[in-house]
Amino acid sequence: MHERTCGCPDETSAAASGDTSAATGRGAAAAAPGDTSAATGGGAAAAAPGGTAVTASPEGTAAAAAPRAHTGRSPRSRAWAELLRLPALFSVPGDALTGTAATGAPANSRTLLAIASSLCLYEAGMALNDWADRHIDAVERPHRPLPSGRIRPAAALTAAGALTGAGLALAARAGRPALAVAAPLAATVWAYDLGLKHTPAGPLAMGTARGLDLLLGAAATTGSTRPALPSAALLGTHTLAVTTVSRQEAQGGSPLPPLAALATTALLTRLVTRHSAGVTRGRRQATVHGPAGPRAIRHPAQDSGALLTTALGAAYAATTARPYVHATLNPSPPLTQRAVGSGIRATIPLQAALTARSRGTATALLIAALAPLGARFAKKVSVT
Template sequence: MRAGDLAELVRLPAALTVPGDAWSGAAHAGGSGRAWAMPASSVLLYWSGMALNDWADRDLDARERPERPIPSGRVPAQQALAVALGLGAGGLAMSALVGGPRALRVSAPLAGLVGLYDVVAKESALGPVVMAGTRGLDVLLGASTGDDVAAAWAPAVAGTAHTVALTALSRGEVHGSTALAACLAAATTGAVAAFGVVGALRDTAAPPHHRAAGALLSIGYAAVVGRAQLAVATSPDAATVRRATGAGIAGFPLLQSSWLARRGRWGAVAAVLGARPALRAASRRMSTT
């Protein structure tokens, strides 16, 4: 297996959207100095899920996406499964190393949801909800390094809702979607943004400039993601859906940064937002979905 094929199998650049989950959870839970390292666990679990996704979809991809690593013959199916299991085990071990048993109690069900989605729930009505649960738990994984995990419920809910809309709409990437699905996704995006704006402006634990930054980033998130979703409402073909899905993935850093800004985690904000140009550049050469 070549390095480039492995990178494509795990959707290497898409992992740039992951660290902000754990960091935003840690920021709101009062995470300790260990919190900066928790995204290593999140990224490994994310890559594991992507490899497992392609292993589970290998027969479907042979018909609909024959260019992917497994159906094209560049990565044998058993090697893909081994990669998925190895990365998953590595993610669990890393969470225990960084956060101890408390973090493992979050990462274990997170890994379970990843496997449940890829192998069982993906095509079911509950598929988007199961996928969204992985993002919510990822926020709580970061929060597990802090003293007040309950304080991270708001960013966890926001990430979960965004992922429901993103995953539901992405189901039309091959055959197209509908105007109704696009409008529902855009409405969810608007609700998540409004939740962020109102929450930021009312956040008495944050100084005014932190609140303003959080609100502005929430508005930016709505503009980037919502505009692409509304485009699907007028043109629900597969290509437009794929662009909206890409915009939804690229919207994660804006959403995460809005929560990080409210707690003054400017280094994390810079890192998360700085990943967006790299994600756009990488997505021109390799699919992130």
């Protein structure tokens, strides 16, 4: 769902697209409604050279952030954009679209309702995350909207409740199967933010939320989640890895989490790009019989789909490989934060690769196009 990170504003925002959700070491932005986080922040104040925590007055923090805050919005709307991490939303639509593609069915009006529901639940997780961490942020990230006083805690909690209600209502409009997935999704988001985030179960909860978000698209579109379970497992595993790395981004720590995330990325890339020969959206390859015996004829669309899947899988791996290697060699807060931001950003090409693998070529290209848009907006408002 939502991947919540604690990264340096200048470095992480340039390296991340969104969550994710999540997306949501503070818990990874994606995914998904929102971790994000895992997927796609602020800890420059908590990550001075040498790892020394630096606190600042709201006035000093605002002044330091002024060059980045010049976006033409009012201070109040800017504060809400930061609280909700709006650029992270670009990692959310791909969940429902990937789930829909896995079923082999075309997107319809219920798919759009699932996307809207995901967006609401993702943002609910973002607001609730800051409300639950407001006392920690007062020490580690005093520039965030709640500790700086730009948004009242009660307003953030109210927004989280309202957005959760809206997300469930939209899922109900998409049908009972969609609501049956959205309800545990919302429960997972609230459980993560209010209790599981700082426990060993936190990364698993975040990965589960992102996987459920993908299944929401399948349930809304066709009423069945079964065909989308493999894609949900792969996307959830990615989110789990990013969230695990994010848990040590504030103080740095062991090289094992980024190393494990690097290995996970390599495994997921292999699994996603492995071509499933013989079936294209339920249509088997044609077979011809010649002097040498029967042989299968591949449809041109199969070849183009495989090439696109491979290209998107390579983009996914390339997005995270270098930052994970750097964080493994030197698990300092800045490099760990950059690795988390890259993991959040990699959610989008992974979604696109999974969609292309399901022969949703046009949808895969649409999802992939969200990545540069998210990166552009992340330069103005951090996704973490």
